[in-house]
Amino acid sequence: MTEIQCQTEAELIDGRVHAEAVRRKVREAVSRIKDSHGLTPGLAVVLVGSDPASEIYVRSKAKQAVEAGMASFEFRLPATTGAEELLEVIARLNDDPLVHGILVQLPLPAHLDSSLVINAINPLKDVDGFHVSNVGMVGTGQNAIAPCTPLGCMLMLQRLHPDLKGKTALVIGHSNIVGKPMARLLLNADCTVIVAHKSSTNIPQLARMADIVIAAAGVPGLVKADWIKPGATVIDVGINRIPAPELGLQEDGSARTRIVGDVDFATVRHVAGAITPVPGGVGPMTIACLLVNTLLAFCHLHNIPAPGLQPD
Numbered sequence: 001m002t003e004i005q006c007q008t009e010a011e012l013i014d015g016r017v018h019a020e021a022v023r024r025k026v027r028e029a030v031s032r033i034k035d036s037h038g039l040t041p042g043l044a045v046v047l048v049g050s051d052p053a054s055e056i057y058v059r060s061k062a063k064q065a066v067e068a069g070m071a072s073f074e075f076r077l078p079a080t081t082g083a084e085e086l087l088e089v090i091a092r093l094n095d096d097p098l099v100h101g102i103l104v105q106l107p108l109p110a111h112l113d114s115s116l117v118i119n120a121i122n123p124l125k126d127v128d129g130f131h132v133s134n135v136g137m138v139g140t141g142q143n144a145i146a147p148c149t150p151l152g153c154m155l156m157l158q159r160l161h162p163d164l165k166g167k168t169a170l171v172i173g174h175s176n177i178v179g180k181p182m183a184r185l186l187l188n189a190d191c192t193v194i195v196a197h198k199s200s201t202n203i204p205q206l207a208r209m210a211d212i213v214i215a216a217a218g219v220p221g222l223v224k225a226d227w228i229k230p231g232a233t234v235i236d237v238g239i240n241r242i243p244a245p246e247l248g249l250q251e252d253g254s255a256r257t258r259i260v261g262d263v264d265f266a267t268v269r270h271v272a273g274a275i276t277p278v279p280g281g282v283g284p285m286t287i288a289c290l291l292v293n294t295l296l297a298f299c300h301l302h303n304i305p306a307p308g309l310q311p312d
């Protein structure tokens with residue numbers, strides 16, 4: 001008798017399609033606001049130094065803000081900028097009525113204290129949701145600006161699971177940018193939340209209990225197929241650049257690289273019920289949610305009712 005191998009295939013959660021739907025909603029809302037109020041939401045992005053990855057992110061954020069019909073203001077400061085000078089730039093942006101969202105790209109050069117800098121931003125303009133006041137409000141279930149990457153994950157999850165109540169979610173990674181706020185948003189949705197991190201000793205066992213796994217550890221291919229409960233939803237936040245000798249050499253003789261996530265996609269996709277790819281999963285949602293946060297900050301600052309932005 002021949003054995004029939006039956007491999008299932010997870011639903012692919014296409015972040016590019018979701019992000020385009022979110023951007024379209026923002027674009028339409030911005031256009032309506034311009035017509036009705038004669039006002040334009042404005043986003044200011046501050047980059048200190050010239051980290052190549054940060055340069056790419058900042059360019060992309062500014063470009064997408066303009067494409068959404070917003071005003072974009074870019075501030076590029078040398079890596080040697082002192083705290084006082086940076087705080088002055090932030091104070092000016094806090095007072096500028098044309099600026100509704102302020103984002104200081106991280107990481108900052110080592111001599112700058114990022115908490116001090118972030119907490120100098122007017123919390124109502126803190127479109128990253130990193131200010132301690134927004135962290136505290138989200139953490140206590142109040143309406144406040146939530147960090148963009150976890151917010152993007154929540155929008156994708158809510159499409160798949162309109163009612164997240166009672167689902168067991170494992171968040172792997174406890175950074176301030178992703179893991180911790182992700183856990184808070186899942187808790188606010190009444191999930192049972194487990195947070196694992198680099199000191200956790202039993203992540204595979206924890207993962208097997210989870211209906212939802214959010215991988216945000218920054219470790220390429222960490223999450224294996226035998227960790228995953230069949231049918232679970234797997235959201236991969238990892239963006240890891242690894243050598244890819246199979247792609248040959250670059251012109252300068254160095255190995256080509258490729259981007260992979262924290263999930264062993266090739267095998268996990270046969271166990272999970274739904275999964276985000278890398279690239280093309282969570283990544284595009286992050287900037288789309290920055291536009292959402294800028295629009296919401298604008299509405300709050302101008303006392304305009306916030307438009308519904310959940311994609312259809």
Ligand code: GUN
Nearest residue numbers: 103104105106107128148
């Ligand atoms: N660096 C990496 N991710 C982010 C982010 O979401 N916001 C900011 N400001 N910097 C980052």
